[in-house]
Amino acid sequence: MKTISGVLETSKQKRSALWIGYAACAWSLLFAIAHFYWGIEAATTGILTVPTGNIPLESGPAVGSGVIFAWVVTVGILCVLGGLIMLFCLQGDKMSRSMQLGATGVGIITMTAYVAYSFTVNGFVWIIAPGVLCMFGAAISLALVQPWGRFIPRWLLLLLAWIGGVIMIIHELYGGILQGLAITGMMSWQQEHLLIGAPVTQAALTMQQFITQNLIWGTWFLLGGVLFCVLAWLARSSLDER
Structure with missing residues (x-):
């Protein structure tokens, strides 16, 4: 039997998880x-407008059947994701457990196939692929x-939330540390590019660019990673147990 303090603590945890979940979404x-x-922008102007400055694509605007196919796949994936969410929202109570697991399996297979496709095709796809993964992240947080x-x-x-959060934190810390070593001359920028998987011909960062990039992107990635990790911790018990 729960004490009054235990009930209040559970209620507080539930509210915290709710707000963190919405923030992660x-x-x-x-x-x-x-x-x-x-x-x-990549498909029309060939220049990406980002907070740290404009980034022109080496090959100009991304055009061709591959780009069109990438957009078609992206829209299709988002339709599948939206359809699954609507299915759970509207028919979840009426579905058998096997149907619920089957629908979940469709979502996992779809996401896994998309990641495999993105790594295989590379290029333009990785401009929009993070957007698709973020949409899955939004669905997981909700x-x-x-x-x-x-x-x-x-x-x-919980596993997916932990994986996403930890990857974002490690991604930023790893990249930030390597850039710091390169900017201080402890390693070459070519070595830094190789270690993070960037083209070795990519221009080196100036100190101002290094500071700006880490203040903006570093803070953003760390925020996302922390939100998902905190959400996974607060939401570790099921809704029915709260």
Whole structure:
């Protein structure tokens, strides 16, 4: 039997998880919109407008059947994601457990296939691919705090939230440390580019660019990583247990 203090603590944890979940969803949606916008810029002007300055693409505007196919795949993936969310929201209670698991499996397979496709094709796809992954992140964050999320295995949602959060934190810390070593002359920029998977011909950063990039992108990635990790921790118990 729970004490009054225990009930209050549980209620506080639930409210905290709810707000963190919405914050993680907002973070994901904003980043997704930004990447889709950059995808449109890449296909029309060939110049990406980012907070640290304009980035011209070496080959100019991204055109061709590959670009069109990438957009078609992206729209298709988002339609599948939206359809699954609507299915859980409207029919989740009426679905058998096997149907719920089947729908979840469709989502996981779709996301995995898209990641494999993005790594295989590379190029333009990776301008919009993070946007798709962020949309999945938004769905995961909502599933952890919304009633329809109980139709998806809890452990799976928590695992994905932890993985996403940890990857973003490590990504920023790893990249920031390597850039710091390069900017101070402890390693060459070519070595830094190789270690992060960037083209070795990419221009070196100035001190001002290094500071600006880490203040903007570093803070943004760390914020996203922390939000998802905190959400996974607060939402570790199911909605029914709270």
